[in-house]
Amino acid sequence: MESSIPIHLECPRTRQKRVPDDYEPPYPSFVARFRPGVTQVAMAYFGVQYQGAETEGARRALADIAQAFAAGQAPGHWDRARYVDEAGYTNVISIAYWDRPAVFDAWFGAQGASWASGARKYQGCGTFTEVVRPAVERYETLFSANDRAEGVAVLADSMSGMVQEHAYWGGARDRIPASQTSDMAPSGAPRVVTEGLHRRVVPHENICLIRSGQDWGDTPPEERRMYLEEVEPILRQGMEFLRDQGVSIGCFANRYMRVVDAQGGDTEKSFGMSWWKSLAALERWAESHPTHVAIFGAAMKYLSTLGPAAKLKLYHEVTVAAADEQYFEYFNCHPQTGMLRVPSSPA
Amino acid sequence: MESSIPIHLECPRTRQKRVPDDYEPPYPSFVARFRPGVTQVAMAYFGVQYQGAETEGARRALADIAQAFAAGQAPGHWDRARYVDEAGYTNVISIAYWDRPAVFDAWFGAQGASWASGARKYQGCGTFTEVVRPAVERYETLFSANDRAEGVAVLADSMSGMVQEHAYWGGARDRIPASQTSDMAPSGAPRVVTEGLHRRVVPHENICLIRSGQDWGDTPPEERRMYLEEVEPILRQGMEFLRDQGVSIGCFANRYMRVVDAQGGDTEKSFGMSWWKSLAALERWAESHPTHVAIFGAAMKYLSTLGPAAKLKLYHEVTVAAADEQYFEYFNCHPQTGMLRVPSSPA
Numbered sequence: 135m136e137s138s139i140p141i142h143l144e145c146p147r148t149r150q151k152r153v154p155d156d157y158e159p160p161y162p163s164f165v166a167r168f169r170p171g172v173t174q175v176a177m178a179y180f181g182v183q184y185q186g187a188e189t190e191g192a193r194r195a196l197a198d199i200a201q202a203f204a205a206g207q208a209p210g211h212w213d214r215a216r217y218v219d220e221a222g223y224t225n226v227i228s229i230a231y232w233d234r235p236a237v238f239d240a241w242f243g244a245q246g247a248s249w250a251s252g253a254r255k256y257q258g259c260g261t262f263t264e265v266v267r268p269a270v271e272r273y274e275t276l277f278s279a280n281d282r283a284e285g286v287a288v289l290a291d292s293m294s295g296m297v298q299e300h301a302y303w304g305g306a307r308d309r310i311p312a313s314q315t316s317d318m319a320p321s322g323a324p325r326v327v328t329e330g331l332h333r334r335v336v337p338h339e340n341i342c343l344i345r346s347g348q349d350w351g352d353t354p355p356e357e358r359r360m361y362l363e364e365v366e367p368i369l370r371q372g373m374e375f376l377r378d379q380g381v382s383i384g385c386f387a388n389r390y391m392r393v394v395d396a397q398g399g400d401t402e403k404s405f406g407m408s409w410w411k412s413l414a415a416l417e418r419w420a421e422s423h424p425t426h427v428a429i430f431g432a433a434m435k436y437l438s439t440l441g442p443a444a445k446l447k448l449y450h451e452v453t454v455a456a457a458d459e460q461y462f463e464y465f466n467c468h469p470q471t472g473m474l475r476v477p478s479s480p481a
Numbered sequence: 482m483e484s485s486i487p488i489h490l491e492c493p494r495t496r497q498k499r500v501p502d503d504y505e506p507p508y509p510s511f512v513a514r515f516r517p518g519v520t521q522v523a524m525a526y527f528g529v530q531y532q533g534a535e536t537e538g539a540r541r542a543l544a545d546i547a548q549a550f551a552a553g554q555a556p557g558h559w560d561r562a563r564y565v566d567e568a569g570y571t572n573v574i575s576i577a578y579w580d581r582p583a584v585f586d587a588w589f590g591a592q593g594a595s596w597a598s599g600a601r602k603y604q605g606c607g608t609f610t611e612v613v614r615p616a617v618e619r620y621e622t623l624f625s626a627n628d629r630a631e632g633v634a635v636l637a638d639s640m641s642g643m644v645q646e647h648a649y650w651g652g653a654r655d656r657i658p659a660s661q662t663s664d665m666a667p668s669g670a671p672r673v674v675t676e677g678l679h680r681r682v683v684p685h686e687n688i689c690l691i692r693s694g695q696d697w698g699d700t701p702p703e704e705r706r707m708y709l710e711e712v713e714p715i716l717r718q719g720m721e722f723l724r725d726q727g728v729s730i731g732c733f734a735n736r737y738m739r740v741v742d743a744q745g746g747d748t749e750k751s752f753g754m755s756w757w758k759s760l761a762a763l764e765r766w767a768e769s770h771p772t773h774v775a776i777f778g779a780a781m782k783y784l785s786t787l788g789p790a791a792k793l794k795l796y797h798e799v800t801v802a803a804a805d806e807q808y809f810e811y812f813n814c815h816p817q818t819g820m821l822r823v824p825s826s827p828a
Contacts, residue, residue, distance in 0.1 A: 149497055150496055150497070303649075303768050317501065319501055417649075418500075421649060424781050427781055431778045434771050434774055
């Protein structure tokens with residue numbers, strides 16, 4: 135068993151992890167291992183938003199961003215997902231990952247910056263850009279199986295062996311290297327600045343982003359039925375609670391998304407992604423809100439029924455980003471889009 | 482809102498509590514406040530064990546211990562509870578609390594020491610003594626309502642106002658004053674020493690004792706039905722898991738008991754009491770074992786359905802005792818009784 139914090143990011147602690155050194159988790163989990171040369175990554179969400187059937191503008195936007203990802207300074211990995219939001223708009227988000235911030239910066243300057251600035255016009259749709267560029271001390275990953283990377287982990291060198299810091303509340307915090315010396319408390323509050331159709335968000339310190347996904351592509355029929363009938367509906371309820379009422383508990387926005395393939399068709403993968411005031415707010419929801427307690431209970435029943443035979447794959451990535459590691463920009467989007475739900479600055 | 486750690490027990494921290502300073506629990510809870518002069522308490526469990534109908538010896542033993550509690554150096558509070566154990570024996574335990582260790586010592590020397598030493602003989606039953614005498618830094622209490630004390634809290638001066646450190650996993654640890662500077666890790670392992678019918682347990686450092694109770698006496702009919710039909714059976718399953726399989730996860734013994742009245746009749750109060758290798762082992766079961774996740778889910782559903790109108794009262798007390806604060810003695814008890822389930826010393 136190994137620590138989820140890689141040796142080269144270990145430092146003298148001023149804060150303790152939550153479990154004793156002899157803690158042994160009841161089942162295996164794994165984390166992505168990045169080569170020591172990786173000091174910062176970029177996680178960039180490029181959204182298209184439209185009402186009703188896909189517009190010509192949306193189609194063009196999706197083609198453009200895919201083409202941009204194939205240009206110089208390309209991301210190491212990207213995928214695409216879709217959902218219908220609380221206002222009834224379809225949102226398609228292309229999510230790209232880089233492991234060298236200078237390369238991301240060059241790409242963004244050449245290809246990404248115009249996406250939601252208003253410089254590039256797409257008729258009949260809105261566009262938005264949500265980026266975090268965390269130092270490697272500021273994020274963690276977790277996988278139920280070590281044979282399929284998702285998200286930022288696709289850029290990693292390898293998967294770890296079994297790690298110690300999981301299967302208890304507070305495990306995500308303990309896996310983030312910065313937790314060795316920092317409480318990662320938020321300060322300030324995000325504010326929206328609007329100029330016509332264009333909106334930016336002035337970030338606050340230590341926003342938290344989670345992408346938490348499931349892949350039922352390998353499940354045999356009976357396991358698939360259990361997942362789709364006994365777990366997914368409860369997961370969906372929790373995701374809808376966060377989407378509709380999350381602000382009251384520090385969740386600025388939540389999207390429960392289906393990953394789509396190159397032709398835009400549904401795959402058998404989904405994930406929730408949400409923006410939180412702080413890691414602490416996410417922790418509180420996860421460990422004690424009735425909606426997540428229900429999800430956890432359903433998942434636990436499922437996994438304890440199936441045991442190691444379970445073919446469902448689970449993963450997540452959690453980031454706590456400094457204010458200067460965040461970038462939010464929205465063009466022609468409805469006012470409930472993503473981080474736009476935070477209060478506006480006085481005009 | 483106030484801290485559950487009283488001001489006179491606050492000290493410079495080397496360890497952090499798990500929630501930020503601005504954390505606000507989602508519902509109120511309260512702790513017992515002892516006057517600053519109380520530096521140590523005694524929690525003493527005097528058990529009688531018999532098979533089948535109550536024996537004459539058991540009847541006499543129960544009368545004797547009640548009489549002893551009424552003598553000089555009397556406990557500040559005591560109550561009595563009963564259950565049938567995994568071996569089919571009825572166990573009746575008289576539980577007494579003192580808030581001055583010198584008074585307890587005097588009482589114990591005069592009245593208590595002979596209970597399970599073999600010096601006093603009760604035909605047709607076994608007797609056992611399980612005592613912890615924790616410094617006030619080493620235990621915590623928690624109450625869902627501030628109008629009815631139970632257990633050690635009956636000795637307290639008063640109930641606190643609403644406290645901050647609850648409604649999250651790790652709250653019990655954060656309420657124990659010693660957690661400010663200690664991980665309260667266990668060291669060593671308890672061992673049983675047997676001489677004929679008489680057995681003692683050589684303690685280890687930082688055993689954990691929890692007494693966690695419920696009182697449905699005030700519930701109106703529909704709430705009572707919900708508790709008895711939807712919560713209690715799930716609680717019972719968890720208690721039986723700990724009783725029968727707890728050793729595998731660090732629970733040495735668990736008793737799910739019904740409080741009885743002076744005539745030995747059932748009251749509408751019950752509690753689980755269990756001995757754990759460590760507070761960490763208790764934490765892990767509570768927060769992630771399927772049996773407690775089920776209990777937590779059922780309780781959460783119940784309480785969120787009823788809201789503040791709920792009349793069910795919940796409380797617990799959790800102690801982490803040093804080796805020299807423990808005393809275990811068994812006479813003529815079957816080998817699965819309480820702490821006797823830990824391994825024996827070589828003869």
